Amino acid sequence: MHAGGTRPRRAADMKKDVRILLVGEPRVGKTSLIMSLVSEEFPEEVPPRAEEITIPADVTPERVPTHIVDYSEAEQSDEQLHQEISQANVICIVYAVNNKHSIDKVTSRWIPLINERTDKDSRLPLILVGNKSDLVEYSSMETILPIMNQYTEIETCVECSAKNLKNISELFYYAQKAVLHPTGPLYCPEEKEMKPACIKALTRIFKISDQDNDGTLNDAELNFFQRICFNTPLAPQALEDVKNVVRKHISDGVADSGLTLKGFLFLHTLFIQRGRHETTWTVLRRFGYDDDLDLTPEYLFPLLKIPPDCTTELNHHAYLFLQSTFDKHDLDRDCALSPDELKDLFKVFPYIPWGPDVNNTVCTNEKGWITYQGFLSQWTLTTYLDVQRCLEYLGYLGYSILTEQESQASALTITRDKKIDLQKKQTQRNVFRCNVIGMKNCGKSGVLQALLGRNLVRQKKIRDDHKSYYAINTVYVYGQEKYLLMHDISESEFLTEAEIICDVVCLVYDVSNPKSFEYCARIFKQHFMDSRIPCLIIAAKSDLHEVKQEYSISPTDFCRKHKMPPPQAFTCNTADAPSKDIFVKLTTMAMYPHARLRCMCTCNRCTFCICQNFLNSDLLQSVKNKIFTAVLNRLRARVAEWGAMLLADDEGSITHQVHAVSSVEDSIFMESSHGPLFLEARHVTQADLKSSTFWLRASFGATVFAVLGFAMYKALLKQR
Numbered sequence: 001m002h003a004g005g006t007r008p009r010r011a012a013d014m015k016k017d018v019r020i021l022l023v024g025e026p027r028v029g030k031t032s033l034i035m036s037l038v039s040e041e042f043p044e045e046v047p048p049r050a051e052e053i054t055i056p057a058d059v060t061p062e063r064v065p066t067h068i069v070d071y072s073e074a075e076q077s078d079e080q081l082h083q084e085i086s087q088a089n090v091i092c093i094v095y096a097v098n099n100k101h102s103i104d105k106v107t108s109r110w111i112p113l114i115n116e117r118t119d120k121d122s123r124l125p126l127i128l129v130g131n132k133s134d135l136v137e138y139s140s141m142e143t144i145l146p147i148m149n150q151y152t153e154i155e156t157c158v159e160c161s162a163k164n165l166k167n168i169s170e171l172f173y174y175a176q177k178a179v180l181h182p183t184g185p186l187y188c189p190e191e192k193e194m195k196p197a198c199i200k201a202l203t204r205i206f207k208i209s210d211q212d213n214d215g216t217l218n219d220a221e222l223n224f225f226q227r228i229c230f231n232t233p234l235a236p237q238a239l240e241d242v243k244n245v246v247r248k249h250i251s252d253g254v255a256d257s258g259l260t261l262k263g264f265l266f267l268h269t270l271f272i273q274r275g276r277h278e279t280t281w282t283v284l285r286r287f288g289y290d291d292d293l294d295l296t297p298e299y300l301f302p303l304l305k306i307p308p309d310c311t312t313e314l315n316h317h318a319y320l321f322l323q324s325t326f327d328k329h330d331l332d333r334d335c336a337l338s339p340d341e342l343k344d345l346f347k348v349f350p351y352i353p354w355g356p357d358v359n360n361t362v363c364t365n366e367k368g369w370i371t372y373q374g375f376l377s378q379w380t381l382t383t384y385l386d387v388q389r390c391l392e393y394l395g396y397l398g399y400s401i402l403t404e405q406e407s408q409a410s411a412l413t414i415t416r417d418k419k420i421d422l423q424k425k426q427t428q429r430n431v432f433r434c435n436v437i438g439m440k441n442c443g444k445s446g447v448l449q450a451l452l453g454r455n456l457v458r459q460k461k462i463r464d465d466h467k468s469y470y471a472i473n474t475v476y477v478y479g480q481e482k483y484l485l486m487h488d489i490s491e492s493e494f495l496t497e498a499e500i501i502c503d504v505v506c507l508v509y510d511v512s513n514p515k516s517f518e519y520c521a522r523i524f525k526q527h528f529m530d531s532r533i534p535c536l537i538i539a540a541k542s543d544l545h546e547v548k549q550e551y552s553i554s555p556t557d558f559c560r561k562h563k564m565p566p567p568q569a570f571t572c573n574t575a576d577a578p579s580k581d582i583f584v585k586l587t588t589m590a591m592y593p594h595a596r597l598r599c600m601c602t603c604n605r606c607t608f609c610i611c612q613n614f615l616n617s618d619l620l621q622s623v624k625n626k627i628f629t630a631v632l633n634r635l636r637a638r639v640a641e642w643g644a645m646l647l648a649d650d651e652g653s654i655t656h657q658v659h660a661v662s663s664v665e666d667s668i669f670m671e672s673s674h675g676p677l678f679l680e681a682r683h684v685t686q687a688d689l690k691s692s693t694f695w696l697r698a699s700f701g702a703t704v705f706a707v708l709g710f711a712m713y714k715a716l717l718k719q720r
Contacts, residue, residue, distance in 0.1 A: 017065040020175045022129075023110055024071075024094035025102040029131040032162035033072055033094065037172060042163045049075050061173055062180050068172065083165050085117045089179040090125045090155075097140040098161060107147055115153075123153040125178035129171055130159040152189055155182070156275075181278040185293050187269075194269055197293040198280075203288050204348045208398035209480070213344075216258025217368050227287045228401060242267070283670050285399060300395040301388055302407035304575045310419045312387040314380060314430050318411035321399055326375050330487075336369040349396045353389075354378070357468040363452050368582040377472045380483050383412065384431050422532065422593065431483040432590035435499060438508035439519045443540030447508060447570065450578035451486055459572065475580070475587040484587045491519070503590035505535040506582075509555070509567075512541055515547040521558055534589040535564060538582060542569035610661045626702040 022030040032049045035043045049072035057065045058491040069084060076084075085091065093110045106128065118124050128148070130140045139159060148154045155178040160167035186198045193203075200659075209217055209225045217225065219239055226234045246253035246263040249270075253263030271279045288299030306312060314322070329345040330337060339344065346352050361381065362374030370378070383390040394400075396407040403410070421427040436444045448471035449459045467486040474481050486506070489499050505528055509516040520537060528535050537559060539546075555567045563629060568585070572578040 010507040016175050018062075019069065019089045019181045020066045020092060020172065021069045021088035021090070022071060022092045023081075024129075025099075025105050025115075026073055027369060027670065028094045028099065028102050030073075030094045031095050032066055033129070033160070033168060033171065034070055034133060036162040036165055037068075037168050040165065048072050055172075060176065064176065064180065065175060066172070085114055085124075088124060089126060092127045092129045092174045094129045094174055095130055095140075096132045098132055098135045103140065103143055107150075111151055116525065123184065125182055125184065126151070126154045126554065127171070127175050127178060128154060128157040130157065133159045133166060146496045149189070153184065169334040175296055177278065180280040182291065183272065183277055185291060186277055186280060187272045192273075194272070196266065197353075198268075199265060200285075201284055201289055201293050202265055202268055202280075203261060203286075205283060206261050207348050207400065208287070208303050211324075211328065211402070213331070214256075214258070216255050216260050217264065217663060218258045218286045222259060228404065229283050229577060245270075249634040262276045267392075286459050287398065289344050290393065295395065299400075299407075300392045302391060302409045304391065306367060306387065306410070306414055307417065309419060311415045311429065311431065312383050312390075313413045313429070314383050314390075314411060315413045317403065318379075318394075318399075319376060321394075321397075321403055321411070322376060322379055323372075325397060326372055330336055334365075335372045336367070337375065338369050339532075348398070349393070353393060356463075356466040358461055360449070360452075360466055361472065363472050363473060372712055374473065376484065377474070380431060381470060381472045381485060384485060385434070387412065393468055427591060429591075430478045430481075431485060432503040432587055433501075434484060434486045434504045434506050434586050434590065435489050435502040436486050436508060437495075437520065437523055438490045438491070438540075439489045439510070439513075439516050442508050442513065442516050442519075443538075443570075443572075444508050446540065446572040446581045447506065447538060447582075448488055450570075450572045451484065451580075451583055453580075454477065454572070454575040455576065455578055456573040473583075476581050477584060477587050477591055482587050482591065483485070484583055484590075495523065495527055500531075500533075502533065503593070504586050505533055506586060507535060508538045508540050509549070510541050511539050511546040512544040512571075514550045517555050518551045518559075521551055524562070529562065532593060534593050535580070535584055536589060537567045539567040539569045541571060543571040543574075627705060 004301040022033065024030055031046050031048070031050045032043060033158050034053060035046065038053060050070040053068040053070070055066040058064050069088070071081060071084060090113055093106050093114075095106055097103075109125070114124060114126065128144055130144070133139075141157065141159070144157045148157060156174050158167055158171045158174055160171050162168065186194060188195055196397070207213075207215070209221055211221055211224075219236070222239060222242075223233050243257075243259065243263075246259065246266055250262060250266055253260055253266055259267075260667075268280045268283075284293065290296045290297045308466065325345070329341045331341060332338070342354075343352075346354075358378055359368055359370065363371050364374055365371055379390070379393075382393065389414075391408045394411055398410055399408050400406065405411075415429050421429070436447055438444050438630060445578075446456065446459060446465065448468075449462075451473050453473075465636050469490075472483055472485045475484045476482075487502070489495065505524075505526060507520040509520045524535060537555060539555065540573065551558070555563065558564075559566050565585075568582050570578075570582055635697045
């Protein structure tokens, strides 16, 4: 692995600019270094202090604007010096290699002065600069090395010459590098190993990159890692060379021709030790880390604007990613995640995001393990209820990196305003929210758990501290898979605005409690009687003895009065999974609130009943009779034409044809009132039935019938 190419950096990857401060004893050449860098020649006349220099981003190696600030003890006060130190990102302490006094001042004055003005946990990186190397024939490194070992904040030491322009550019490059790619957060020189925070970050990066979760990075995974980090693939021989380096130094760094976690960490330790820590920083920043090795807010929470009355859903690409994530960790291929498999999945998270209540929010298998469908459902619920948390979780999983997208926001779909759905009388949403309202102990939790396919026996095994106020599962409506999200609303005298917002309301009362229905009726009148939110009343615990409700009218009459479907009997006290009929009805009502599909029975108010009544109406029977009369008249005219043609040849034959037509006429009119209309028409000759004119007329009549039927259906629906 190497940084063979440059990669376009996001705004969060790097600092916006770098501020370099040069300090040191008088006459060590601080100003000369700055002027030699700018003019690329040694100045004949050197001012007491150089003005602040700004180097544009396009001429610096790291593509970051750089500000170079000079300090002059003769022109600036101690207070100004302290202010410059607080504003600097890196400080170059300049000494003259031929002046031992200036070297001694590095430790006796300058390093203590700088450290006093900075926090112990966030020391400024320091660069020791030995100027005037052209005046001596020896190196000062023997004197400087003990100082570098004593102070870990010293990044490096550079010997240079302002007069000969020796190492001038390198000096400021190392200063930039000390800010953009600091060694301090990564490596501990005393221990000669990476720091725990760096190991933790690189371990997460390894687990994300190990896409088949076999504990090693194979050639394909290494090449993908190299490409997304450095925009340059590795040749097969280069891959083999990397593995050979690891094999040479540690025995378990390579396994089954793949790079293990130990080998991966060893490589980065080697990069840092050899002064190539920019390679490690490039990897860390690509995976969202900042200088403190924390994931940046820009990475975890990309900008996402959600208009009012709109919801958030996962799109197809997000579900594919989550499917691959599930498959990656479902090691035993049982389509469920065991506690150990779930724990392994969350190792890339800084904390465990799901509590025990999740197992009672989504579908699980007999062992209580979250199934594949339950896994997707929980992600759907998080996206709908708390989209920022969803973005955060996808960031931990490395969604934008593995899918090569700009951010996790590309995994989401923002639905259009619900008002537009009502106007257009169609919706593109896939997740529908149902608020479940009722008195305490009326059976609301039983309804929620029934959505997950759990009967009363399984529900009794749920611990009180593991209960959930949400349940989500898929429901099929007209062959389309939709998510129904149910929310148990706690009993209260008045509902808050947040508790009212939903796509459909489920009002639950206990048939065995005479005081239960009154609460549902009161809440309906207070909040939903004049709203456009469809409501369905559930008569829960229908297996128990039903008692009369202490309310002015019965639940059935209440529903009839408010043009609602009658109460739906429901019980979860069943041998198998409870019926899902009410969940299909609720989802259908949420999908089509514009059609007011509140009744799905023989109540003469729902769409099904309207269509049935229309098909049996006198108007439709009259239209049918007229169509068949027109067809019969056409047959008569045709037979008359044939009779005229055959009159000269066979008078007896004509009489027979007319008799046959009369028989057909009698049969058709008889069957139009007693049975199938075309049953006796078989007496018509085969040639007549094959007539193109006959079928053209019949098709036209069928078209007229369909148009009239649809118009009548729309008229009746509009009146309702």
